[in-house]
Amino acid sequence: MQPAPATLMAIKDLSLFAKTVIDGFMTGINKSxxxxxxxxxxxxxxxxxxxxxxxxxxxxxxxxxxxxxxxxxxxTSISVRFIVDASQSMEHNDNGYTKMDYARHLCAALGYLAHKQGDAIGLYGLTEKGVHVLATRRDAQHLQRFYYQLENLQPGGQFTAPGYYKNIFATTSHKELVIIVTDFYEREGEIGQLLKELSAYRHEIILFQVMGRNELELDYGQYSSLQDLETGETVNIHAGQVRGLYLERLKTWLAAIRQQMLEQGISYRLLRMDAPMDQALRDFLNQRQKMSI
Structure with a gap:
């Protein structure tokens, strides 16, 4: 029986969480x-x-x-760079924990697995004021630094401007694995621009889009208004009246993202915050292993 999402997310110690999730299955995030x-x-x-x-x-x-x-x-061992969207929209809360909580736990689990395989890991938190960088390394102490930086990465403001990250990913001449965690909330294509920049370096890219059940189903209980976390704009809603149109537009938006990722050769997976993370990772890693055979 899979642990309930809330049970796993209640493990605040990222090191303990990672071991709990990963030690049950060791299929690998790269073929090794x-x-x-x-x-x-x-x-x-x-x-x-x-x-x-x-x-x-x-x-x-x-x-x-x-x-x-x-x-x-x-x-062979590789370098795995984790890129985490730390804009304010990652503070979206569903069932008592946020998208940033989910992103921290997801990266902790995959970082632990990569480190255990002997891969170098690094962390890049994209904030409005710049990029918080933990350069890729594979020494014994680096995993704890990785956990520490994840725990202290706090969302705020809007998505990072291109000027902050433009030259960071051009510092290596060998192919890397880049794992991006984001809710894909963008106003003027800024996340798409980042993906375009990364694709130019011919790295292998995996993108996890994190979304809450409440926004996927437009279910906010008795609330009649929603506030945009990044702009502060408030929108009145009548879920019963607009749910059909909302779900139709959401389906179109997600399909467009999947198509964009396919055209750019980026592996894509939508992760629901109410689904057990260990099962979501197991499904993804098993699929990835089959693709590499």
Whole structure:
């Protein structure tokens, strides 16, 4: 039986939470092995112009009269950068905890898993005043620094301006795994601009969109007005009268985001705050593992 979301989220110690969630399943956020020219054989593939001739399999050629390359598995560690939207909309509350609470716990769990696999991890909190940076490292003490920075990352203001992050992700020449956690609340395409910048560096990108049950279903109990957390604007609502139109527009908006992510080659997953996080992660990681086979 899966623990209720509120039960898991009640674990305030991020280190304990991460171990509780992750130790039950160790499938990995990256494959932890890439095809290369190591010692352990993986599979054959047809020769392509430009392939290293040293890896031709002459026995296969003798049997089939065709050229084949022997691919093998090479163990590798990577750098995993966590980018967390720390704008004020991440203070949205559903069932007693906020999107930022959810983001902290999600990153703690995945950061623990990456660290356990030997990957370097880093944290980038995007605030209105700038980017809070914890550079990627893999030493034994770094995971505790990671937890500490997550715990102290507080949402406020609007989304980060491009000038604050423009050069941060150009500091590495090797491919990285970038995990973004956001509610995708944007007013003028600022999150889309960030994704466009990141895609230009050809990193692998995973985007988790966090949303509350109350906003997905337009269920705010007896409340008749809502306040925009970033602008302070108040909107009167009559949920019974507008729910149908709201849900239709929400469906269109989410479909547009999925299409945008597909076109940019970004892995995307919508996470509901009322769904058990451990099950959501397990489903995502299992899907990711199948895609890598």
């Amino acid at each position: 092995a890439s095809k290369g020219t190591g010692l352990e054989f993986s599979q054959y593939r047809s020769y392509q112009p430009g392939d290293d001739l040293r890896w031709l399999d002459w026995k296969m050629y003798g049997r089939s009269d065709r050229y084949y390359i022997r691919e093998s598995e090479v163990e």
